[in-house]
Amino acid sequence: MTGKDGPAQGASPRVDRAFVDRALDDADLNALRLALYQATADDSLLELELKTVPMYGGALRQTVVADEAVEQLRARAREFLLDPPEDFTETRPDDAELRRMYEVFGGEKLTDRDWAYRRGLAAFDDHPRLARWTGPRPALPEDFHVAVVGAGFGGIAMAVQLEHLGIRYTIYERRSELGGTWSINTYPDVRVDTTNFLYQFFFEKNYPWTEYFARAGEVRGYLEHVARKYGVHEHISFDSDVREASFDAATGRWTIEAVVDGWVRHLTATAVVSASGLFATPRRLDVPGVEDFRGEIVHTAECTGRERLDGRDVAIIGNGSTGVQMLSSVRSRARSVGVFQRTPQWITPRERYGEPIRPETRWLLDTMPYYWNWYCYSAAALRLGGQILQEPDPRWQAAGGLVSEANDAYRETLTRYVKSQLGSRPDLWDKLIPRHAPMARRLIVDNNWYASLLKDDVELVTETIERFTPTGIRTADGKERDYDVVFTATGFVTQKYLWPTRYRGLADETLEDRWSDPASGGPRAYLGLTVPDFPNLFIMYGPNSQNRSGSLVVWMETWARYIGEALVALVETGHRYLTVREEVFEDYNRRLDAAMRALVWYDPASTERNYYVNEFGRQQVNAPWRLEEYHELLARFEPEHYDFG
Numbered sequence: 001m002t003g004k005d006g007p008a009q010g011a012s013p014r015v016d017r018a019f020v021d022r023a024l025d026d027a028d029l030n031a032l033r034l035a036l037y038q039a040t041a042d043d044s045l046l047e048l049e050l051k052t053v054p055m056y057g058g059a060l061r062q063t064v065v066a067d068e069a070v071e072q073l074r075a076r077a078r079e080f081l082l083d084p085p086e087d088f089t090e091t092r093p094d095d096a097e098l099r100r101m102y103e104v105f106g107g108e109k110l111t112d113r114d115w116a117y118r119r120g121l122a123a124f125d126d127h128p129r130l131a132r133w134t135g136p137r138p139a140l141p142e143d144f145h146v147a148v149v150g151a152g153f154g155g156i157a158m159a160v161q162l163e164h165l166g167i168r169y170t171i172y173e174r175r176s177e178l179g180g181t182w183s184i185n186t187y188p189d190v191r192v193d194t195t196n197f198l199y200q201f202f203f204e205k206n207y208p209w210t211e212y213f214a215r216a217g218e219v220r221g222y223l224e225h226v227a228r229k230y231g232v233h234e235h236i237s238f239d240s241d242v243r244e245a246s247f248d249a250a251t252g253r254w255t256i257e258a259v260v261d262g263w264v265r266h267l268t269a270t271a272v273v274s275a276s277g278l279f280a281t282p283r284r285l286d287v288p289g290v291e292d293f294r295g296e297i298v299h300t301a302e303c304t305g306r307e308r309l310d311g312r313d314v315a316i317i318g319n320g321s322t323g324v325q326m327l328s329s330v331r332s333r334a335r336s337v338g339v340f341q342r343t344p345q346w347i348t349p350r351e352r353y354g355e356p357i358r359p360e361t362r363w364l365l366d367t368m369p370y371y372w373n374w375y376c377y378s379a380a381a382l383r384l385g386g387q388i389l390q391e392p393d394p395r396w397q398a399a400g401g402l403v404s405e406a407n408d409a410y411r412e413t414l415t416r417y418v419k420s421q422l423g424s425r426p427d428l429w430d431k432l433i434p435r436h437a438p439m440a441r442r443l444i445v446d447n448n449w450y451a452s453l454l455k456d457d458v459e460l461v462t463e464t465i466e467r468f469t470p471t472g473i474r475t476a477d478g479k480e481r482d483y484d485v486v487f488t489a490t491g492f493v494t495q496k497y498l499w500p501t502r503y504r505g506l507a508d509e510t511l512e513d514r515w516s517d518p519a520s521g522g523p524r525a526y527l528g529l530t531v532p533d534f535p536n537l538f539i540m541y542g543p544n545s546q547n548r549s550g551s552l553v554v555w556m557e558t559w560a561r562y563i564g565e566a567l568v569a570l571v572e573t574g575h576r577y578l579t580v581r582e583e584v585f586e587d588y589n590r591r592l593d594a595a596m597r598a599l600v601w602y603d604p605a606s607t608e609r610n611y612y613v614n615e616f617g618r619q620q621v622n623a624p625w626r627l628e629e630y631h632e633l634l635a636r637f638e639p640e641h642y643d644f645g
């Protein structure tokens with residue numbers, strides 16, 4: 001539950017009252033309250049007064065311990081931590097008790113749907129999302145084998161699930177190390193923008209992160225740790241690029257063509273799980289004259305970390321998550337930086353972004369029973385309310401509002417933030433304050449981006465790029481700027497799910513062909529996971545599967561469980577393959593499209609330049625369902641939704 005299991009840390013701190021008080025100063029007191037109650041069974045802790053505080057400028061509210069109850073809670077926690085009971089033993093709460101504690105935590109009554117989704121968010125179970133055999137594990141056919149493509153978060157989540165089920169598998173990873181996007185991306189100051197207390201597997205308890213928002217190297221080290229601890233690493237075939245896979249109905253197997261260590265190999269598998277991820281194919285810069293430029297042009301997904309920046313003139317094209325994240329670090333080394341912005345983004349503050357986890361806080365997480373569990377739950381519960389920001393309110397709009405009361409309030413808060421950061425430069429307001437609604441696009445975390453723009457050695461360029469010249473970039477106003485290095489933070493071709501691997505199904509049609517048909521509206525899948533006529537093929541992070549808020553990694557565990565249950569059904573029924581029924585697929589996507597149309601992603605000010613929206617004008621990345629509803633749809637594999645062969 002709360003025991004630390006990860007890389008070795010430094011010497012133990014000297015713990016006295018002052019040290020404990022510093023830990024309590026930094027604690028999430030509501031999480032601490034529930035942890036202390038669970039450890040002591042002191043019912044009076046549940047009766048401590050609470051209050052709600054505004055978040056995001058009043059758009060949302062958070063429940064916290066009231067000021068008048070803080071010292072009482074601190075005193076009890078201090079006593080427990082300095083003089084813990086000698087006979088204390090950690091236990092797991094049963095479902096009734098856990099549900100009651102959830103309700104006490106937020107001062108709310110949970111519906112059955114709320115409870116079903118939230119049950120695993122405090123991670124008291126050893127493995128909160130786990131597929132199981134319906135009886136004793138059967139003897140598997142000798143040739144029953146699963147090919148997993150990609151060794152990032154999704155591939156490792158799937159592999160851990162297969163380890164638990166005892167199903168043979170191989171992960172094919174085209175790079176020489178695991179990590180997925182956290183191996184590919186080595187651009188300056190790359191890090192997560194979701195707190196690690198959400199961006200983590202919940203079957204791995206209390207990993208000793210050093211920062212609240214870990215840098216790429218630490219995330220990759222975490223995945224290495226998980227892969228080795230759970231027996232996954234030995235199943236990874238590195239330097240193995242899966243180029244093509246074709247399904248044979250006669251044998252019920254996939255034939256896979258892969259380049260392994262430079263050699264073409266033909267392999268077979270019962271099932272294929274694509275865990276290549278959404279951000280696998282870099283979007284290339286499509287500007288005249290690129291081939292004439294004599295300096296360096298580097299897509300941020302292809303940085304080596306060895307690019308020479310000191311004393312050089314550098315351009316960063318793009319102001320999405322990557323471009324914003326890297327500016328401050330690049331500026332600290334370059335002679336000058338040109339920031340090329342096409343579309344203003346909502347670039348937002350994020351509490352504790354860039355902060356190390358203090359020794360006192362690390363000690364509290366390691367020492368206070370159940371605190372890690374409730375700290376994680378607190379982080380998840382706070383973000384549940386964020387879903388309301390994506391939901392336009394027709395009545396509010398009819399009365400003159402833009403989106404909804406909550407979304408408009410958040411827009412005002414973010415607008416004030418932008419203006420406060422620009423200080424003496426109100427001339428930049430119109431260039432940097434977006435016209436689209438917050439949440440219509442992915443929110444960007446401010447990594448000193450606004451502060452960097454105000455420096456004399458940084459220039460914001462909003463004119464359209466006309467062409468590259470041999471020495472730099474010319475914009476539509478005729479101005480030419482010279483650069484030695486150009487970073488293209490232009491993102492990824494998110495319409496190219498699974499590309500460049502070609503998957504060919506029953507109708508001798510590739511997924512790429514099917515999804516490029518305008519009549520299809522682009523990539524589609526059932527539950528984001530499966531496509532008709534492509535048997536035993538499952539997609540991790542597939543079309544319309546990105547969660548509306550919270551932890552993506554929780555959903556990777558959830559998708560892995562669902563796929564595991566599908567494989568269990570396949571084995572236990574004695575069939576060779578399964579494929580989602582066409583009518584189930586069509587009905588699901590009709591409902592999905594209708595639900596999406598009611599959300600903020602189709603804001604007219606945003607759809608033209610928004611990676612959520614594809615070339616056919618359809619939002620293809622996010623699931624429109626509230627988290628509780630999406631969880632319900634994925635809660636169990638439904639055999640009646642599939643044809644078996």
